[in-house]
Amino acid sequence: MLSQRSKYALRAMTMLAAGKPGELVLVADIAKHRKVPRKFLELILLDLKKRGLLHSKRGKNGGYCLARPASKITFGEIVRITDGPLAPLACASLTAYRKCDDCEDEKTCSIRRVMRNVRDSAAAILDKVSLADTASKTR
Amino acid sequence: MLSQRSKYALRAMTMLAAGKPGELVLVADIAKHRKVPRKFLELILLDLKKRGLLHSKRGKNGGYCLARPASKITFGEIVRITDGPLAPLACASLTAYRKCDDCEDEKTCSIRRVMRNVRDSAAAILDKVSLADTASKTR
DNA sequence: GTATATGTCGACTAAACTGATCGGGATTCA
DNA sequence: TGAATCCCGATCAGTTTAGTCGACATATAC
DSSP states (O other): OOOHHHHHHHHHHHHHHHSOTTOOBOHHHHHHHHTOOHHHHHHHHHHHHHTTSEEEEOSTTOEEEESSOGGGOBHHHHHHHHHOOSSSSGGGOSTTOOOOSSOSOGGGOHHHHHHHHHHHHHHHHHTTOBTHHHHHHHO | OOOHHHHHHHHHHHHHHHSOTTOOBOHHHHHHHHTOOHHHHHHHHHHHHHTTSEEEEOSTTOEEEESSOGGGOBHHHHHHHHHOOSSSSGGGOSTTOOOOSSOSOGGGOHHHHHHHHHHHHHHHHHTTOBTHHHHHHHO
């Protein structure tokens, strides 16, 4: 299950995708419209910014906007940033591979094989769906 | 990502599936061969038993065995017992549906729609793969 | 320059969860 | 009886999660 963090991130991003590209939106506005605790949202947006998904401007009339066109930001990216790898097992992850501690033979591990399939099918969806695919329906 | 619990459960179950049907196996043996902390494994097996996946016998010459043919026990069942619903969001779950707190219109929620697809594709795999599919390769 | 709005950031907290251990109880068999 | 074995409640340390607080940096408007 996705963390609250991830859910909030997705909500915020779909809201930004629904507006005009480049238009700055206040953290407070996102928090209000998407029902996200304000201060918590700040942390999440900051993180998304550091990972290159958002731009921000400080000071008066500041705010956040998408760093790229909505069509170039996928659900997969957002989820990986806020929740970590998609794969159910680290040894089945592409973006965050790590060898199992106790598994001798990765090649023949049927658990890994199955989980790799799960990962692949999740990635096939999440890495294809972009914020643009949701923008029209979200407002 | 799957919890350690789930990983241990899957390892234990594949081991039981690899043996003769109905043959009793000691917790201690599973713990040893699958490198799972013994006491922790007891809890997990007990849980799987309560949910109808395992049979056990107490006392001398006791042990655990699968409660059904390996072909009738799926990865999906095991994961749901040890890790909860497959869906990334409760509102996208079939077996553990719960309405989103803050989502007004489920019908048009694009986040939900995407996550429902992810759930469906994961379930399509995990509910189809059974322990029998792994048994031959696991020994 | 000053005031003010706004993002930035580190520290902090309470609660829940995770992974695991301990000690003993109940049951079965020989 | 006694050894083997599953059953079970209590406990625990560490991590994660969700969220708050307060101060600071920066930009704009005046």
